Amino acid sequence: MALKLAIASALLYGFCWTQFFYAFDCVLWYSALIQGFVLGLLAGDLATGMILGGGITLLTISMVASGGIEPSDIAFAGSATISIALINHMDTGTALTLAIAMGLIGEFFTPVCYTIANVFPHMMDKYAEKADIKGMKRTSWLGALTMFVVSAPVAFLTVYLGSGLVDTILNATPAWILTGLNVAGGVLPAIGIAVTMKIINQPKLTPVFVLGYFLVQLFGISVMGAAIVGFCVVAILLAADSIKAQTAVTADDDDD
């Protein structure tokens, strides 16, 4: 089981580093949702895999690689943590804490990959010098393959060696620490939410956030249901805006 999941994690993480197909890369290869699905299926416990994947995704939901640098290696956090948690039957709170540690460890690895990647544009230059289109295309495949070969073993070793240690460590840990980690597991998803609020950066719209919060808190409607209400709120804002625009036609509208 440990070997099987370690190999699967290595393949998932390595594939993340090929960064094939931008949108699929950002949303799927990188996402703990897909990693949870695949690893959960392999471990024979799809539900737990999805719960771990959902928890980790929520934590990292708003992370944007602006300028190409991630604040934390989401792919590593997901692929390594979910496997270790599945092997050791870890609870979600502890797994989230582990995911953060893994994300920060993985972050050190990102610059290594970007530095290695510097080689390939120069190879590309050489082929461009000869107008060798085939050679250029080969270079991009070679680059992606190199990224895979460099990164996959890191995830393999982490899961394979790490999963054996975790049990020993958890058994030796006092109860109040485990309780504390569980509490942290409940609070940590707030980071993803707070980061999103910060990036959207519309302090005037804070009431909309509070509206969404208490709609769910007080009436217990599902997130999907809330999305529908949210959409209506935005539609009302848009309608109010266009009524305003109709009463005061500006020169700006001609451009639209």
Added chain:
Amino acid sequence: MTDKREQGTKISVLTKKDLKKAYFNWHMWAESCHSFERMQGMALCRAFCDPLKKLYGDDTEGLKRALKRENQLFNTEALIGASVVGAALSMEESMMGEPEDEKDEAITSVKVGLMGPIAGIGDALDWTVLKPIFLGIACDLALKGSWVGALIAVLFAVALYYEGSAMFHLGYNLGKSTFAKLLGSSIFQKVILLAGAMGLFMMGALGASYVSLATPLEISISGQDPIVLQEAIDSIVPGLLPLGAIFGIRGLMKKTNNFGIICLIIIGICLLGSFVGIF
């Protein structure tokens, strides 16, 4: 300044199929082999390989020059930013036959000038608003143990591919001048504002669903039943503690932007709270 395209003198060399293929290649390689030095430059060059070969035909010297021109530093958000890629390709086509020096200058300045602002719009719309909304719904289902969460993520990715495709063709069709004008118009700002409202609303909904914090504290008064603090809070404003946690972390972010430090502070507070018994 008007494009040749707008004067109606331009003959299209690139077919619809060429454009589709160019976008596919751009999307495929956009972040692959991302390096500190060129960032997405290699991906842009990779996407332009075939179109440039077609445009230059037998002119090998020109082709060499063009390939090197497109292998320079480039970095944007690859979906809405695909419009910059489309605009650059449209310039390569419309400037065919003009001196290479002029092309170097014109195309590079459009690429470098637009990539930043467009990336800002793309990051704001695709990744800070749309992604949390759709993955938020996916997480909701996943946390209930359902595989449908993974399916929603897949559908979202497919939709993003086509969004990028639409932007690529928009950039290609508009050419550089109209494109720059559009960028300056207020419509983008409006879209970002409304999308931001939707994003904040969803964050509220997700926060209420998945941030949890409660206290086991009891206040004992002699001769009466002890007051369970959590019950007292719930009877006044339910969900006050998680909401406080969210705004607390939001406040913390004004002090530091370091993800690791914020995590450590939260875990530290939780451990301390658990040790003294307030959580």
